[in-house]
Amino acid sequence: MRALAPILALVLAGCAAGAQTGNSDGRELADALAGRTAGEPQRCINPSNIDTPRIVGDSILYRQGSRLWLTRPEGGCPSLAGDPILVVELTGSQQCANDRFRTIIRGTSIPGPYCRFGNFIPYSRPR
Numbered sequence: 001m002r003a004l005a006p007i008l009a010l011v012l013a014g015c016a017a018g019a020q021t022g023n024s025d026g027r028e029l030a031d032a033l034a035g036r037t038a039g040e041p042q043r044c045i046n047p048s049n050i051d052t053p054r055i056v057g058d059s060i061l062y063r064q065g066s067r068l069w070l071t072r073p074e075g076g077c078p079s080l081a082g083d084p085i086l087v088v089e090l091t092g093s094q095q096c097a098n099d100r101f102r103t104i105i106r107g108t109s110i111p112g113p114y115c116r117f118g119n120f121i122p123y124s125r126p127r
Contacts, residue, residue, distance in 0.1 A: 041120065
């Protein structure tokens, strides 16, 4: 039993670190969306007038003027961790839910697995 104590301590420390990271991402997302109201989820957005995506935890934020669009990958996307570069594969003139994307870790050229966008939720400031 004594041999398991150090292992249990490491496991619990890892869980605590993961929870702190999640809380940090939650605060960052809350700060980004502060003062904004969610609109009706949309299936597609126009990629020609949106800024570079910002990855916050398991969420992806796009800025379009004063509006933010929030999407979360369908089924999750573990390759969003860290500070990856998002590579989006457009199949038409719009970026839509279920469109595929990959990530590339900065400083490498090795792409991660394919992930799929979820619906896009607009967040706007009240007028």
